[in-house]
Amino acid sequence: MKSNMQNYYPRFAVIGAGNGGQAMAAHLAIKGFTVNLYNRTIEKVAHIKQKGFISLEGAIKGRGELNIVTDNMKDAIEDTDIIMVTVPASGHRDIAVSCIPYLRDGQIIVLNPGRTGGALEFFNILKSEGLDKKVVVAETQTFIYACRIIDPGRVKIYSIKNQISLAALPAEETSRVIRILSMAYPQFVPASNVLETSLNNIGAVFHPAPTILNCGRIESTKGSFDYYTDGITPSVAKVIEEIDEERVRVAKALGVNTITAQNWLELSYGSSGESLYEAIQNTAGYKGIKAPLTMDVRYIFEDIPESLVPISSMGSMLDIDTPTIDSIIQLASTIHDVDYFKIGRNTINLGIEGLTVDQITDLVNHGEVGELEGVVA
DSSP states (O other): OOSOGGGOOOOEEEEOOSHHHHHHHHHHHHTTOOEEEEOSOGGGGHHHHHHOEEEEEESSOEEEEOSEEESOHHHHHTTOSEEEEOSOGGGHHHHHHHHGGGOOTTOEEEESOOOSSHHHHHHHHHHHTTOOSOOEEEEESSOSEEEEEEETTEEEEEEEOSOEEEEEESGGGHHHHHHHHTTTOTTEEEOSSHHHHHHTOTHHHHSHHHHHHTHHHHHHHTTOSBTTTTTOOHHHHHHHHHHHHHHHHHHHHTTOOOOOHHHHHHHHHOOOOSSHHHHHHTOGGGTTOBOOSSSOSHHHHTHIIIIIHHHHHHHHHTTOOOHHHHHHHHHHHHHHTOOHHHHSOOTTTTTOTTOOHHHHHHHHHHSOOGGGTTOOO
16 A cells, blocks of 8 residues: 555445445545446446446435446456445355455455454455455444435435444554545544444444334335334334343453444434433434335344344353343344354354454454464364
């Protein structure tokens, strides 16, 4: 990576053309950056490829002219400096494997967001597959935009969060990554390490439980209600608060600084209230965001295995009970007829099974634990 930051203007690849990927690609392009957009299937982005741009409305208005729109990973990433991964966390494994042949020294990979353990898993895959390039894997604590695709190549950004925590693996690279990304995203602020970003994963708190507890309403109305302001009632908010408390207990056992979901709302959106329920109702950025149309939604197929299951797995390793989290995982498994406990991230594929808390901390801060050199089989 170039050391002369004054004359340095990074080139971006955005991996994934869903709601968030299209919003990010367009916004970066509007800011003047060169942006390549990758999607696994070209059919989904054929309209964008033909036009060459994505239109934004809402909090950001304009037309983002893209450099490349492709389904070829090599074309997407080989000449870029920063690779912004926006696919569901359940796709991180596949992205890690598919990008390995085309990575080069100095590139930065950012998982937007990592959910719980995303950077650890991605890092472990790159090392176990024998990558010999010097790349940095980083993750954000949550996604910076609240957004939805309106039409092909047309996205509405409802709001942009005021502050987003980010950490690199190893953590000693975080300040450099923040400095480079600040050219595009001054909202990114450093976290201590990827344990902090992972265990401050608020998507784990706000996504699965309200979806599961509103399953009848979602299926009978096709999601024709506001997800946050209508779907999170006082009773639903109580369940969310208990999930939040279990998350905080696991984080504390790992020596991780966490904030409660209510405090996060105030930091991210400036929302306040006497309770979590009131703070959610007072969050302007949530107004108008509709519930999922069906139960086949990433709030379950992503946030259960890649957000809640790793918290549960870490809790088991640390002898901390997570009964409310486990109940939501079990209900989701029943609804989808999938054993999410089995297929989700756990301490084994995160590369921390059998490590002490001190060893885990060493891994995330320095990228290695003694002779293991960052790889835990």
